[in-house]
Amino acid sequence: DVGRVRSHNEDSLLVSDPLFVVADGMGGHEAGEVASEIAVNTIAAAGSNILDGATLREAVIQSNRAVIQGAQTGRGRPGMGTTLTAAFITGSTLFIAQVGDSRAYLLHEGILQQVTHDHSLMAELIDAGQITEEQARVHPNRSIITRALGSDPATEPDIFELTLVPGDRLLLCSDGLSGMVLDDGLQEILSRVP
Numbered sequence: 001d002v003g004r005v006r007s008h009n010e011d012s013l014l015v016s017d018p019l020f021v022v023a024d025g026m027g028g029h030e031a032g033e034v035a036s037e038i039a040v041n042t043i044a045a046a047g048s049n050i051l052d053g054a055t056l057r058e059a060v061i062q063s064n065r066a067v068i069q070g071a072q073t074g075r076g077r078p079g080m081g082t083t084l085t086a087a088f089i090t091g092s093t094l095f096i097a098q099v100g101d102s103r104a105y106l107l108h109e110g111i112l113q114q115v116t117h118d119h120s121l122m123a124e125l126i127d128a129g130q131i132t133e134e135q136a137r138v139h140p141n142r143s144i145i146t147r148a149l150g151s152d153p154a155t156e157p158d159i160f161e162l163t164l165v166p167g168d169r170l171l172l173c174s175d176g177l178s179g180m181v182l183d184d185g186l187q188e189i190l191s192r193v194p
Contacts, residue, residue, distance in 0.1 A: 009033065010024060010025030010026075010032035010033040010036055010082075011023065011024050011025065011033075011036060011174050011176065012025075012033070012036035012037045012039070012040040012041075012082075013040065013172075014040050014043065014044050016044065016047060017089075018088055018089040018090060019043070019044075019047050019050060019086070019087070019088050020086065020087045020088075020089075020170070020172055021039075021040050021043050021044075021084065021085070021086040021087075021172070022084070022085050022102050022172040022173060022174055023035075023036035023037075023039045023040050023082045023083060023084040023085075023102065023149075023174075024036060024082060024083045024100070024101075024102050024174035024175065024176065025080070025081070025082045026080070026081040026082060026083070026145065026148055026150075031071075031076035031077040031080040032080060032081070032082060034070065034075060034076035034077075034080060035067045035070070035071075035076055035080040035081050035082040035149065035150050036082040036084075038063070038066050038067050038070045038075070038076070038082075039063040039064075039066070039067055039082050039084050039149050039150075040063075040084075041066075042059070042062055042063035042066040043059045043060065043062075043063050043084075043086055046058075046059040046062060050088050051090070052088075052090070052095060053095040053097075053159045053161055056086060056088050056095050056097045056159070057097055057156070057157055057159050059086070059097075060084060060086060060097045060099065060149075060157040061155075061156070061157070063084065063149060064099075064149040064150065064152075064153070064155045065153065067080065067081065067082060067149045067150035068150055068153060071150065080150055081145075081148040081149060081150035081151050082100070082148060082149050082150060083099060083100025083101055083102040083119075083145065083148055083149070083174065083175075084097075084098070084099050084100060084102060084149055084157070085097070085098045085099075085100075085102040085103060085104050085116060085172050086098075086157075086172075087104060087170060087172060089164070089170075092163055092164045092165070093161065093162070093163060093164070094106075094160075094161070094162045094163075094164050094170065095159065095160070095161055096115055096116065096159070096160040096161075096162075097157040097158070097159055097160075098116040098117075098119075098157055098158045098160070099119060099147050099148060099149055099155060099156075099157045099158070100118075100119050100120075100145050100147060100148045100149070101118040101119060101120045101123075101145055101174075101175050101178075102116075102172070102173065102174045102175065103115075103116050103118070103171075103172070103173055103175075103178050104116045104160070104170065104171070104172050105170070105171040105172075105173075105183075105186065105190075106162065106168060106169070106170055106171075107168065107169040107170075107171070107187065107190045107191065108165070108168050109167070110187075110191055111187070112183055112186055112187035112190065114183065115160050115162065116158065116160065117158065119145060119146045119147035119148070119158075120142075120144060120145055120146055121141055121142075121144040121145075121146060122136035122139060122141070122142050122144075123136075123146075124146065125139075137179070142179070143175075169190055171186065171190060
């Protein structure tokens with residue numbers, strides 16, 4: 001969905017069980033939609049090699065290199081970047097890799113928990129106790145990302161490992177959802193909708 005602000009969508013996604021990815025091209029930067037597409041396609045190409053958290057991490061590192069190379073070779077534009085959150089499920093184990101502020105949530109026994117931690121200025125200010133989550137939602141600098149693919153060759157994803165049980169539900173989303181709908185609303189929708 002394009003949404004109400006831009007004339008085009010900068011998000012890309014992959015739904016290829018057991019691999020799931022969401023990437024949000026950096027708004028206001030050149031060719032964010034190209035960056036998110038490169039990142040997702042690179043992870044999709046590595047899909048059969050992804051077996052665990054270590055190989056998922058390596059796929060995200062490869063996607064970062066691909067976004068940087070795309071900007072250098074003219075596939076995109078200098079300064080393009082993207083957030084990325086990827087999930088890989090094997091048996092009852094869930095691995096998540098994250099760079100930026102696209103999120104992974106887990107609905108477990110009716111309770112929604114945010115698994116990832118945003119790489120953003122707002123998250124840093126909240127962690128430091130300088131602002132509240134409510135203030136962050138309307139802060140003029142709420143879209144500043146502190147880590148993204150395409151900006152630094154040494155970028156590393158955060159890796160999370162969880163054990164799943166029957167009935168758990170996973171939500172991957174960009175800030176286009178989490179920035180507009182409160183966690184209570186997400187929990188209510190996920191609990192209500194089959």
